[in-house]
Amino acid sequence: MRDDQLYEQLRKKMLDISAVPPQGVGPLTTPWKKMVPYVKTTPVKTLVLGGILSSIIIWLILGSALVKVVTFLQYGF
């Protein structure tokens, strides 16, 4: 009986894994497969870090013009 449950769990897991075909992005497959586990396992940290880095880069590019972008967004709701 316990083996049957284990078999059913394994079967369900295999069906889940094979629901979509393996991912390939041509020459970018290796960096893609390195990046995806971070989003799968620690999505909050990854996305927050990405947001902070992106905003600093945009601030370095736009400078004080960033203020106009943020003002526009703040009126957006």
Added chain:
Amino acid sequence: MEHAISSHIIIPLFSFFRHFLGTIFKPYQTYRELVKNTHPEESIYLFLLVMLYIGLASILRKGIDSGPLFLTLHFGKIFWGIVFTFIFSWGAIYFIGKLFGGTGEPKSLFLPWAYSLLPTLCWFILTSFFYYFLPPPRTTAITGQIFSVFYLAITLTIFYWKGVLYYLTLRFGHKLSVGRIILVSLIIFPLGILYSIYSYRLGIFRVPFI
């Protein structure tokens, strides 16, 4: 009667909370479940949250002194705008995904796309909060720039979250590869921009609730 209440109200409510947290902490696993569309009625709680937000935002934007008729009209305009936007974007994802070899059905895309409204709702709630406590416009003083970087960091984090959920909708809903998702996006994103401009000109949204 009790079975009807638990199966149609309580179980979808627990399912909604579980999936809500899942979209934040375990998006891949959550979207594998959502595609199966086991409890489509849990989307009602999501849309109730959206309606609650629209009500509060209408009061915040227009002021409670503007009167119940005006507030109701404003609420109705935004509510139907959001409903139409959701149906339009859901249909676009289905049909354009199909064009590029997607095998999903509308019902397998419904819950995943509905839950992708959560980042949108979070951003609108955040923006409303800052509109009330730190109303625009921002200045170029150092405090204005620090707040601008902080606000943009949160906005981009939420935007990336939305991007992940959009990707997972197409990945698990239509079973598309990254390459085909990019091709679908090359059609959907310009459509979304045109729709945003159109809805801005009509005075429905400044930033679309997609």
